[in-house]
Amino acid sequence: MSELIVREALGERRFTATDFPIAVGGQGSAIVMAGRPEGAEAYLGLHEDQLFVQPADGAEVLHNGVPVRNSTWLRSGDVINFGAARLRLLAQRDNQRVVEVDDGSSGNITAPPIIDPSSRLAGGGEDDAERIDALQFRPTGQVQARPGATLDVKKIVIGLAAAIAAVVLWFIFTATSVAVRTDPAEAVVDIEGSLPALRFGDRVLLRPGDYLIKATREGYSPAQLQAKVTDESNQSFSLKLQKLPGRVRVDVPTQARVTVDGKVLGDAPGEFTIAPGKHTIVIAAARYQPFSGELEVMGEGKSQTYKPQLVPAWAEVTVTSEPAGAKLLVNGEERGVTPLTTQILAGNHPIELQLEGFKSWTTDVQVKANEPMSLGPVRLGLPDGKLALRSEPSGASVSVGGVYRGQTPVSLELRPDISHNVVLTLPGYEAATRQISLAAGENRALSVPLSGVFGEVTVQAQPADAEVFVNGKSVGAANQKLRLVATTHDIEIRKTGFVTYKTSITPRPGVSQKIETTLLTPAQAKMAQTPALITNKADQQLKLMPLGSFTMGSPRREPGRRANEAQRNVQFKRPFYMGVSEVTNGQFRKFKSEHRSGIVGQHTLDLDNQPVVGVTWTEAALFCNWLSQQEGLPPAYENKNGRLVAVQPLTTGYRLPTDAEWEWAARYQGGGKFRRYPWGDALPVAPRSGNYADVTARLLVQDVIPDYDDGFAATAPSGRFPPNPLGLLDLGGNVAEWVHDYYTVSADSSEVAVDPTGPADGKQHVIRGSSWRQSSVTDLRLSARDFGDSQRNDVGFRVARYAE
Structure with missing residues (x-):
């Protein structure tokens, strides 16, 4: 058959073999029957140029007046009823089949009587034989043997084979080809459902319905999905299996903290469970430089070993001295006596050598990681003399041989058996000089009086009874003349209910100076501090x-x-x-x-x-x-x-x-x-x-x-x-x-x-x-x-x- 012609009230439509199956029923079907509920009630199918009808699940369809539930072959003159609507199969012409659609709206049309299926199947003659041939496409019921028939084993086998072939054909014609793909492709697929499945490569024939598709592979987590198979073509389902984590043993020479992708996993040496793929691993160990590298985990539950090369964060330092036996201190920590080789972390460190009867020796060393170094031999000298120096008043600057050494009171270490020029200076006072010579290890105390240089400052203020303070010490009421040492002094003028006036002044010998002010109330002071003119954002x-x-x-x-x-x-x-x-x-x-x-x-x-x-x-x-x-x-x-x-x-x-x-x-x-x-x-x-x-x-x-x-x-x-x-x-x-x-x-x-x-x-x-x-x-x-x-x-x- 080259094509099927469908005659309807509005004209003819033509269907080819690629259009089958053709849905028949209410709105949404290929052939729409007036007055029928929405959706397909049956399908017209084509097999080896032979038409057949297959009712939809639960639909009431009559074939020549007989209710049908399974696929049924169609011949010229057959009538298919859908309630008041009908399809008539007309005679074949020129390799074409014609179906006439009557939706029941044009008048009464005589319908074939509804016949009980069992009475028809029990009759004889040619018509009955043809009907049995057509019914081989659908599941068949029990048919009573004709009286007098003899048992023929060969016929039974042929009948069973035909029945099986009919079931297979029914399954093939009614099943949907579905693609099931897995990642990785080598996974084992198992399909669970109420109906069997036939597999052809990566495609499976399944009847419409609900199925559970499972995929498994060694080294991967199982995957599954609930699939709903319909009668639509080109359906496909995909399952992706996830690799199982791998077991990675991190092997390091000392205890270390392991961090992978920013997450702390624990201490090494040890074994860790890590997801497959590339990761950033960081290892922190005491006395070793921080390590960072790339770790690729195979996964699939497999074990592997990761052994990074940690670089020491220290170096061996050898120290010798003359004489030997000096105590070595690194960052204030005692390490032993010279000659000595010790491990010191990279960086800058103060080192000190101490030996009784000799002057302590100190220096800073810059240690580079994993690069040994040597110090010495260090020659230890005789101990300095110590001078405890004071002045009256205190706070004088002290210099020895022109080098500043601090402010009094101060303790000075001076090289022994040498005369040192010690100078004390303080603003407002005359400089004082002393020649000092100390023996090795000698301790001496010295107090030096300083002679002041003075200037005059007159203080005038309103109110007149305001109190004057010099360097925080009261010197009486305002409106007086002060004799002050020629150094900078902090002056305050105070009175209850007024804002304190503060200033600084440095008197100079022979020059008269004056401080003059009027104290303000808090309100007056606040007004004085408030800007007289402002400009806003609108200019x-x-x-x-x-x-x-x-x-x-x-x-x-x-x-x-x-x-x-x-x-x-x-x-x-x-x-x-x-x-x-x-x-x-x-x-x-x-x-x-x-x-x-x-x-x-x-x-x-x-x-x-x-x-x-x-x-x-x-x-x-x-x-x-x-x-x-x-x-x-x-x-x-x-x-x-x-x-x-x-x-x-x-x-x-x-x-x-x-x-x-x-x-x-x-x-x-x-x-x-x-x-x-x-x-x-x-x-x-x-x-x-x-x-x-x-x-x-x-x-x-x-x-x-x-x-x-x-x-x-x-x-x-x-x-x-x-x-x-x-x-x-x-x-x-x-x-x-x-x-x-x-x-x-x-x-x-x-x-x-x-x-x-x-x-x-x-x-x-x-x-x-x-x-x-x-x-x-x-x-x-x-x-x-x-x-x-x-x-x-x-x-x-x-x-x-x-x-x-």
């Missing part, structure tokens, strides 16, 4: 503000006064810095690059050197937190319930100036005086005193200052106008400024508020200072207070922070 300068107290607000009768300018006494105790200028667009865009301050009329507000505007109080506070983060400072603001609020107590991080700090810095004039306006205490507006609503702003604002021209209709670049007495810019004019405090209206109070930070809660924040939009007396005053909760094109901000 902004901040100045340290003076501390003090003032009356905040304005008197009730001051022209232009508002009701929110209540007077109260404020004192500043905590040092703080204030930004010299307002934050510019360029500086703010380092934090928020997309910010734009906009334009007003035909005038831009967005140049890098113009003050930033169009920012909310929250954006200004977030900029402060960002700046603190850049410098590793604790943030001054935190998020609580979706709102940005001040951390309590306030940290040293960057923040907005408080309402009180802003007014203190803006009105401060020095000498206990405070300004009413940015330029002074009276109107009119002084020329070039700031950027206000001037004649150039007539097209932008309704009210302007008559006859005043500052040169800028809107915002001016930072720093275009003179600073105030504290060196701060634009506290009046240019832009108004957000400050730290929540806005509130309070009554006048006589109580002193120390470092106030405003109300604990509120809805709006205070705005201080006049801007380019303002011209009225009310707004130009430095005590004026505004408020808001949204951005404006004339409101910006400057930063502040506590110094500690």
